[in-house]
Amino acid sequence: MYIPTYEDMLAAHVRIAPHIRRTPVRTSEYLNELTGAELFFKCENFQEPGAFKVRGASNAVFGLDEDQAAKGVATHSSGNHASCLSYAAKRRGIPCNVVMPYTAPQAKKDTVRRYGGQITECEPSTSSREETFAKVQAATGGDFIHPYNDHRVIAGQGTCAKEFIEQTDGLDTVIAPIGGGGMISGTCLTLSNLAPETQVIAAEPEQADDAYRSFKAGHIIADDAPKTIADGLLVPLKDLTWHFVSDHVSDILTVSEAEIIESMKLSWKHLRIVMEASSSVSLAAILKNKDRFAGKRVGIIITGGNVDLDTLPWTT
Amino acid sequence: MYIPTYEDMLAAHVRIAPHIRRTPVRTSEYLNELTGAELFFKCENFQEPGAFKVRGASNAVFGLDEDQAAKGVATHSSGNHASCLSYAAKRRGIPCNVVMPYTAPQAKKDTVRRYGGQITECEPSTSSREETFAKVQAATGGDFIHPYNDHRVIAGQGTCAKEFIEQTDGLDTVIAPIGGGGMISGTCLTLSNLAPETQVIAAEPEQADDAYRSFKAGHIIADDAPKTIADGLLVPLKDLTWHFVSDHVSDILTVSEAEIIESMKLSWKHLRIVMEASSSVSLAAILKNKDRFAGKRVGIIITGGNVDLDTLPWTT
Incomplete structure (x- = not known):
């Protein structure tokens, strides 16, 4: 690492x-x-x-080379990382895919969408999230931006x-x-x-x-x-x-x-x-x-x- | 004027x-x-x-000459002017007398007292307020600082x-x-x-x-x-x-x-x-x-x- x-x-x-x-x-x-x-x-x-998560998200998004930027970024989060990553991606004008349990609060979904994030819903379980995320990433080629690690x-x-x-x-x-x-x-x-x-x-x-x-x-x-x-x-x-x-x-x-x-x-x-x-x-x-x-x-x-x-x- | x-x-x-x-x-x-x-x-x-009322209150309080400052300031208000005037008077270390209806919210009274303001309660009517204020001012000699006029x-x-x-x-x-x-x-x-x-x-x-x-x-x-x-x-x-x-x-x-x-x-x-x-x-x-x-x-x-x-x- x-x-x-x-x-x-x-x-x-x-x-x-x-x-x-x-x-x-x-x-x-x-x-x-x-x-x-x-x-x-x-x-x-x-x-x-x-x-604060807009700092890390912006560093990841604006550090991508042009090829990767064209494919965009992806993450799974139902919190501030999802909206901050969407915000940063919108500023760079690149796609942002977010996997989120369908049970996430409507307000959080609205914020991600307001910033142009594309939400794919999953079941509220780790296995469903990982499976859904793998599919989204395979389909889009988006760079995975982990919320903190x-x-x-x-x-x-x-x-x-x-x-x-x-x-x-x-x-x-x-x-x-x-x-x-x-x-x-x-x-x-x-x-x-x-x-x-x-x-x-x-x-x-x-x-x-x-x-x-x-x-x-x-x-x-x-x-x-x-x-x-x-x-x-x-x-x-x-x-x-x-x-x-x-x-x-x-x-x-x-x-x-x-x-x-x-x-x-x-x-x-x-x-x-x-x-x-x-x-x-x-x-x-x-x-x-x-x-x-x-x-x-x-x-x-x-x-x-x-x-x-x-x-x-x-x-x- | x-x-x-x-x-x-x-x-x-x-x-x-x-x-x-x-x-x-x-x-x-x-x-x-x-x-x-x-x-x-x-x-x-x-x-x-x-x-913002701390601006006007501070200008009035810190503009007093030493003689008047010793007698302090006085006002009638149950809002931000009372607490801001108390705050300014406390910073100068001079008395601040506030006439307030006894019906004013406890939180407002608490704030005035926290800043060292001395509250005299009156009935919630204009006549009681004016009468009480006249008495307080006569007793203290505090300079009347109107909230805005x-x-x-x-x-x-x-x-x-x-x-x-x-x-x-x-x-x-x-x-x-x-x-x-x-x-x-x-x-x-x-x-x-x-x-x-x-x-x-x-x-x-x-x-x-x-x-x-x-x-x-x-x-x-x-x-x-x-x-x-x-x-x-x-x-x-x-x-x-x-x-x-x-x-x-x-x-x-x-x-x-x-x-x-x-x-x-x-x-x-x-x-x-x-x-x-x-x-x-x-x-x-x-x-x-x-x-x-x-x-x-x-x-x-x-x-x-x-x-x-x-x-x-x-x-x-």
Whole structure:
């Protein structure tokens, strides 16, 4: 397996700069008082398709040679990766095929289609997904862009931490949620080179704590079907992300569902931004471990803001 | 009555710069496609106390001489002006007295108190409010800072349009909601000098359209008790704001309650920011009058983001 390098991340940043936003950093005097830390929130929810995943997707799409680009890209995802890959492919004007269970929320399908993605539906099972995906790929020749276990994707996600360090005057710690580990891996890739003194901490729901248990055990543990409101964090680590997590992450902190919802509401109220439950895991971990972060300059990556406003966790 | 000048606005900007945020400008490819215009959203909801009113309040508070500052400031308001004035007074370390009906939402009282404001409750009637306020002012000697009919406040609000023009490469139109007219007056003050070719348009709820009717009639019409979800826009124009509205506003556009809610939800979803119903009136007016804005560079002032997340209009 090819491990992406710091130079790959730098090249990715140049490649994707015209296609992504250099997202702003928000602060809140109130949340600083509440936590005793100095918090900086990097708003990846402000990317046009609403998630950091547009970085990795754009790096993969705009790095294709002309021959492959003509055949397009393909993936299986029912989350932000699908819409971000569709968005990037639309910007380059190439096909994007997405395999998605027919049970995926209509809103997610609508977003993929709005960006020109072509959806092929499958049954909500791993075997059906793999079989359907193989057929789609054979028919189209689309390059498979994995949501996180892909060196181009990780190099792309690493550009976020580069901007974050440039936008702040250094950080003691960067904290981000962990699912498959794409953002955390990119963050490790960048910070281990650019700011090796900055700690990288991952945050995870207790109810989907496979990365935490992997970290403690020293090898990947994948769960069958975790259940959490943080629906961007259900997927397990893979070999490439495990490389970065095991090599450079300082710690993984877990939080309860109630703590995630409380943190989500607190962020909406005081930062006045719309962020996903998956993004709220980080602040929840800080609030649960105040002593650990007190007095420090802490960077929090707000990973996404695609939320169903009709079914908010505190109103339903 | 003293009409604030462009130089007053410039002096205000220097005075308040250390105490306010130079708020970012957001864009959305999706909302551009939807409206056919090029939209720029100035995020005053990102001020620490969550509203543009911190500009005018800070200009008034930091412009006081030492003698008056020792006695502090006073106002009657149950909205963003009360919390923004408390916030500014706290930053200067001076007293802030607020008269508020005992029926005001607990959350609003909590915010004022969090910023050190001293609340005196009154009955929810104009006579009780005026009587109570007179007593408080006599006892404290606090300088009365009206929420909008005050030249210092208007000069302060005008700093937002200055930043907006600096942050964009010129705008064809700036649109903002109108209640008492403080923000619109400040915007007129600034743009009539800095960018006289830029149109200023006000947006108002149909159910509180006193500014619209005043504008058409050529004199102030004040309603008794308008009812709208845009609860920041209930108050009538006064002589100072009428001066600017009648002199420089190009038009006032009105929208229905359903249109406000639709626009609010659309903004939350695609800009991923939390904004008040009062702030959503502007985008609603653009969506209702697409032909008028198509092809134009339109600046929208997002006036505030203090929302009760437990009672959102589309979930209750």
